[in-house]
Amino acid sequence: MDLFWQLVINGLSLGSIYLILGISWGLIFAVTRTFHFAHGATFVVAAYAAYLGQQMGGHLILAALAGIIGAVLFGLAIERFLYRYLRRAFATPLVIFIAALGTLITVENFIAMGFGTDAKPLEGFPIKVIKIGRVGFNNLHVFMFVTAAVLLIGLIFYLRRTKNGKALRAVISNPEMAEVLGIDVQKYFLLAFGIGSFLIAPAAVLVTIERGATPDLGHWAILYSFMPVIIGGIGSIPGAALAGIIIGLAESIGIWKISSQWQLGIAFVVLVIVLIIKPTGLFGFRVYRGKI
Amino acid sequence: MILKVRDLVSGYQNKRVLHGLSLEMEEGEVIGTIGHNGAGKTTFLKSLFGLLPPWGGQIIYQGRNITGRKPELNVREGIAFMPQGQGLFPDLTIMENLEMSSFGLDEVTYKRRVRHVFELFPILEERKKQRAGTLSGGEQRMLSLGLTLMREPTLLFLDEPSLGLAPRIVQVVMNTIAEINRQFNNSIILVEQNFEQVKKVAKKIIVIKLGKIVFSGVLDPAMDKRELWKYF
C-alpha cells in the first residue's frame, strides 16, 4: 500500500510538470493554430535565464523571475518576427514547422556553446524530506504539484473571468467571428504566446532545480508539451492538464515495473492507445473548438 | 445618402465573383438583396464590410471613402455585420458573447446596450449564462443580431438571417429586423434567399445574378413567385 502511495506521489510530481507543459503549449496551439515547435526553445531559454540570474548574484526568487522574463520575451519575439512573417507570406504549416524546428536547434546549440552541456544547477531551494508512514517524498515534489495547480487554476480563472481571457476563448471558438466583431486577432495571438511562454517558465525552473539544466531539454520539453494536448484533446485545457497527470502516473507505475530509462516509451504507449481508441483525444470533440 | 457603391469588383484568389456593382442607399432604408447561391451576395457584403478587399471600385460611407478598410475600423464607426450561419462564439455564454462585441465601450454604455438587447430578445436574458452553442437555431440567430446591436450601428449588413430556421422563427427574426430599423432608423442591407420574408421588411430589392445586379427597385409584394425563377 505504501508502495502505491509512493508511486502516486512520484507520478503526480512528474505529471505536474507535464501538466504545465501541456497547458502552456495547448493554449498557444488552440488560439493560433500554430504548431509551435519552438516552445521547447522557450523552455531552455527560461531554464538558462534563471541560471544566469542566479550566477549574477540573485536569490532563487529573482532567478525564477529572470527565467519568466526570458521566456516571455523569447516567446513573443518568435511569434512577432518569425511566425507572423511566415503567415503573412502564406507559408504552409510544413514551412512554419520547419522554421520552428530550426529555431529549436539553433537555440539549443547556442546555449550549449555558451554554457556547455553539463547540467547547470539552480541552488537555493531548501529540500526537505517528508515522511508519512513509510512513504517518502520531498517538498520539491509538493511544490511542483502546488505550482501546477496554481498555474492551472490561474489560467482557467484568467480565461473565464477576464475580458482578455474571454477574447482568447472567443478566438479559439470562432476566429472568423472575432474578426467580424473588430477584435484584433493578431494582438491576441501575441497574448497567447505571451501567456503560454509565461506558463512554461516555472516548469523549466523546477526541472532545473530538480536535475539541472541541459541544452537538450528543449526537445524533451516540446515532446511532453504536445503529448498531453494530443492525448487530452486539442482545445481542451482541462484535458491537457488531466492527460499530463495521467502520463505522469503511467510513467511512475511503469518505471516501477521496468527500468527508468524506458520512461519515454510508456508515454508513447499511452499516446498510441489513445489515438487508436479515440483519435480526437480524451476530451477533444469538434476540431479546435475549446471547452475551457 | 449614407452609402454609395460604385463599380465594385471583387472575388477570391483568382476567381472574380462581382463584376461591377453600383448602389445608392439612403438613411433609414432597408434594402433586400436576393439571388441564387454563388451569385455574389455574401461576397458583396464582405467586400463592403472589409472582410474581403475589393479588386476595384469605390465604397463611400457618409461621404468618406472606406474602400478596403478593415472591419476593426468600420466597427468603431457604426458599421456592423452579421455573418451567415453561426455568427457567434459557440463555446462562450450569451453574456460573454455580448461582452466580446463591446471592446472600446465604457461600462455605462455597455450596460445600457446589453439592456437594449435583452429588451428586444428577452429569451437571451433568461439564458444569459448558457453556452451559445447549445441554444436553438432561432436563439442563436437572435444572439447574432444582438451582437451587431451592441454597436448601435448606423449601417448594418445581415447575411441570410433566416438560413436554417423554422418558418415560425423566421417570422420572428424578420419582425425583429423591422423593429430594429424602426427603433434606430439605421440603414440595413439584408441578403436573403427567402423572398417571402424579405419583402415584408424591405421595400427596395436588388437582385444579384452571376455577379451583376439584374434588378433594382420595388417588387410587387403580391407577385407570383414563379416570376422569380428568371432572376435566379
Add this chain to the structure above:
Amino acid sequence: MDYLLHILIMIFIYAILGLSFNLILGYTGLIAMCHAAFFAIGAYTSALLGIHFGTNFLIGILAGMVITGMVSLLVAIPAIRVRDEYLIVTTLALLMIVYTILMNWIDLTRGAAGLSGIPRPSIWGYQISTPFSFVPLLGGFAILCFLICWRIVHSPFGRVLRAIREDEIAAESLGKNVRAFKIWVFVAGGALAAIAGSLFAHYMTYISPANFTINDTILIFAIVIIGGVANAWGPVLGAVILVSVMEALRFLEISPVIVGFTRQIAYGLVLIIFMCFRPHGFLGEFVTAIKRKEEKKINSATNAEKAFSALSQRGKVEELFQFPNGSAKSATILQLAGVSKSFGGLKAVNQCSLDLQTGEIIGLIGPNGAGKTTLFNVITGFYSPDEGSIKFAGKDITNLPAHQITNLGIARSFQDLRLFAHLTVLDNVLVARPRQTGESLVGIFLHFQRVAKEEKENRQKAMAYLEFVGLADRAEELAVNLSYAEQKLLSLARLLATEAQLILLDEPASGLDPKVMEDLFPLVKELVKYGKTICIVEHNMEVIRAMVDEIVFLNAGRIIARGSPEEIMKSPELAEIYFGV
C-alpha cells in the same frame, strides 16, 4: 587525400539519406521526424549481424532494410490514420524511443559504449578497407539509390505522391488509395535510409547512439531543404553543400565540441532562413507562382467548340468516351434507397430514394442547406450513410471508401476545384487515369515495359481530354497559373479522365463568364451520347434550364419533386418552398 575521400564517402551516405527523406517529406508532404531512427536501425542490424555472425555486409544491408521496413510499417499504420500533426508526434517519439533502446538495451547494443569491430565489407573475399576502395562501393550504392529514387519520382507512383501532397482529398476522389500510398512511401524511404545505415556501420567500423540523435534528423532535413524540396537532384546538392561545410569546419582551430555546436547552429539557421526566404530550396520543384488577380482573356473556351467538332470528325471522341462494357443504354445506373445521413442532431439527408438512368442529365436544386452537397458526399463515399443503400450498376457501394467508388465508375468535382496546384495541367489529368500499373512500387520496378506502354497511352488520352476542353496548348503550365475559367475546364478534363460513367458536378458554372458557359454547355451535353450520366448541383437556373433533362428538387434533406424544368418552375408550391414561405 584520404581526408577528401572521407568527405566524398560521407556525401554519398548523406545523399542517400537526403534522397530517401525527400520522398517522404518533399514529394508526399509527410512530416516524419524519425529518419535518423531508420538510419540507426539499418546500421545496428547490419553491425550486429556482422559482429556476431560474420554475415556478409550485403546480407546485413538486406536484413537492415527488412527490419526497418517492419518498424516503419508498425508506426505508419496507426499514425497515418490520423491527422498529420500526429505524425510529427509519433515519429518524434519513435526517434527518441529508438535512441533510448540503443542506449539501454546494453546486452544487445552495448549502450553508450557503442559497437566496435564491425567487419569491413568484403566482396568475393576481397576486403574493402582503404578509403580509396570504399569510394566506388559507396558511390555505387549512392548511384543505385539515386536511380531508385529517380525511378520512383518520375513514375506514376511519384506523380500520385505529389498529388497527395497538393490535395489529399482530390487524390482520393480520383480513385487513389491515399493511405496505402503514404504507407508505401514511408516504408520505402525507411528502407533506403537503412541502406545508408548499414554502409555507414561497415565504413566507420564503430557506431554508437551518438551518431543517431535528433541532430542527425535535423541534418537530413537541412539537406533536403537547402537542396530543394521535391527535386531529384536537390538532396544530392544539399548533401554536397552541408557535408562539405560540416567537414570544412574541422579545419578551423576550434575544439571539436564547439565545432559540433556550430554545425548544428548552421543547420538550424539554414532551416529558418530558407523557410523565410526560399522555401523551395536552391533548385526547388517550381518557382513561386505570381498571383493573378485579373482573369486572363479566355480563348481556350471558345476554341472548345471548334476543338470538339474537329475531334469528333476524327472519331477520337468515340475513343475517349468508350461505351462501358456490357451496359445497355437505358440501364439504371444509380439506385439510392432510403439513404439518410445525420450530423449531430441534424438530418442533412433524410430517406432519399432516387434512380438514375444511363444517359440522363439531372439537376439537383434546392434552397440553401437542403443537403445537395451532402448527398454527393454520401454517393461518392466521403460520408457513410446512417441508413439506406446505394447501388451502382447493380453493385452495392453503400459503405465502400471513396477511392474504390471512383474506381467503380463514379467521379465528382468540387465546388472549390481542388486542383493539384503545383502540378502541370497534363499531370493533373494523368493522375486521374485509372488502372496504372506504374502506381505501385512493384509495378515500376518489375514491369518496365508495361509501365512505359501504359504511360504513353495515358499521355495520348490525357492530351485528347485536354483538347476536348481546349487546354491542350497549356499542357505544361502549372495548374496554379491558369485563369479561373481554365482551372474549371481542367477540373472537368481531370474528371473525364477517370473514365467514370456517373459524373457528379458540384456547381460547375460558378465563377464563370456567361460566354464561357455557352461554350461549356454543349461539351457537357455531348457526353451523354456516350453513355455517361451526369448529375449537377447548381443554383443558377439558366445553367439548369440549358443543361438538364430533369430536375430533382431537394428540401431539408428530402427529395420532394422530380420533373422537367418547365414542370418544376410551373409549380407554385415549389416556388414557395424555394423562395421562402
